[in-house]
Amino acid sequence: MGNILNGKEVAEALKQKLKVEVDELRKKGVVPTLSIVIVGDRADSAAYIKGAVKRCGEIGIECNVTELPQDLSQNEFIEVIHRQNADKKIHGIMIMRPLPSQISEDVVKYEISPAKDVDCFNPINVSKVMSGEEGGFAPCTPSAVMEILHHYGIDPKGKKTVIVGRSMVVGRPLAMMLLKENATITICHTRTINLAEETSRAEILIAAAGKIKMIKKDMVKEGAVVIDVGINFDENGRMCGDVDFDEVSPAAGMITPVPGGVGAVTSTVLAKHVIEACKMQS
Incomplete structure (x- = not known):
C-alpha cells in the first residue's frame, strides 16, 4: 500500500502555526x-x-x-x-x-x-487566482490540496500532473495554482476520451470530478501521488471519494484517504485565509 497522506496531520500542523499568529494579533x-x-x-x-x-x-x-x-x-x-x-x-x-x-x-x-x-466568490479573487496574481484568496479546497503537497514535500515542479475535474470550485483554480509552481498540467473530465490513457501518465493525479470511485487501478501509474478531492457516499452510506481506494492504494506511491484527506484540511485553510485577511485590513 502507498504511503497515506494524512489530512488530519496536515491540518494539525497548520493549526499550531496559525494559533501562534492569532496570539500575536490578539496581543495587539x-x-x-x-x-x-x-x-x-x-x-x-x-x-x-x-x-x-x-x-x-x-x-x-x-x-x-x-x-x-x-x-x-x-x-x-x-x-x-x-x-x-x-x-x-x-x-x-x-x-x-x-x-x-x-x-x-x-x-x-x-x-x-x-x-x-x-473562499473566492468575488470575480476579482477568481481573476487573481487564474492569472497567478498575489493578494487574492483561492477557494479553500484547492488550497487544501496545495497544503498537503507542501506539508509532505511533494514538489510539482516539472511533474506530469493530471486533474480529473474542471469546476471553478476545484479543477480550474487548482490547475492554475499548480501551474504557478511549474507543474505540467492536463485537465480531464468525465467526457474525456481514453481517460485511463491520460491518467496513467500522471506522476501526480488529482481526482475532483464528483463521481464515486471512478478512478481504478488501471488508471494510475505505479508509484504516482494520488489526491482524492471527491466526497461521495456508497450504497451503505459510507463516505468515499472519486478514487477506488482499496483498489488503487497498492499501486500508488502516496494517496489521500476519504475521509481524513483533503476534506480534513479545508476548514483550517479557511481559518488561514481569515488571518491573512485580518492582517491585510489591520
Whole structure:
C-alpha cells in the first residue's frame, strides 16, 4: 500500500502555526473574525459550518454565523452583505452555497468585498487566482490540496500532473495554482476520451470530478501521488471519494484517504485565509 497522506496531520500542523499568529494579533488588540452567512437550512451546509466554527475556536478566531430565512429576497441579502463589508470587526465573509433560486449567484458575487472574500466568490479573487496574481484568496479546497503537497514535500515542479475535474470550485483554480509552481498540467473530465490513457501518465493525479470511485487501478501509474478531492457516499452510506481506494492504494506511491484527506484540511485553510485577511485590513 502507498504511503497515506494524512489530512488530519496536515491540518494539525497548520493549526499550531496559525494559533501562534492569532496570539500575536490578539496581543495587539486585534481579534480575527469570520462571518459565515447561510440562507435557509441545508444539512450539508450545517455540518460544514459546525466543523468550521469548531476549528476557528481552536485557533482563536471569532466565528459568527448569520442564519437568514429561505425566502429572503435578493435585495435583502445584498443589504446583509453590504453591512458586513462595512463592519470593521469582521475580517472574512463566507457565503454558503448554493443559494436559494430567488438569489442569483451571478449578481451577488460582485457584492462581497474582495478583501473579505475568504473562499473566492468575488470575480476579482477568481481573476487573481487564474492569472497567478498575489493578494487574492483561492477557494479553500484547492488550497487544501496545495497544503498537503507542501506539508509532505511533494514538489510539482516539472511533474506530469493530471486533474480529473474542471469546476471553478476545484479543477480550474487548482490547475492554475499548480501551474504557478511549474507543474505540467492536463485537465480531464468525465467526457474525456481514453481517460485511463491520460491518467496513467500522471506522476501526480488529482481526482475532483464528483463521481464515486471512478478512478481504478488501471488508471494510475505505479508509484504516482494520488489526491482524492471527491466526497461521495456508497450504497451503505459510507463516505468515499472519486478514487477506488482499496483498489488503487497498492499501486500508488502516496494517496489521500476519504475521509481524513483533503476534506480534513479545508476548514483550517479557511481559518488561514481569515488571518491573512485580518492582517491585510489591520
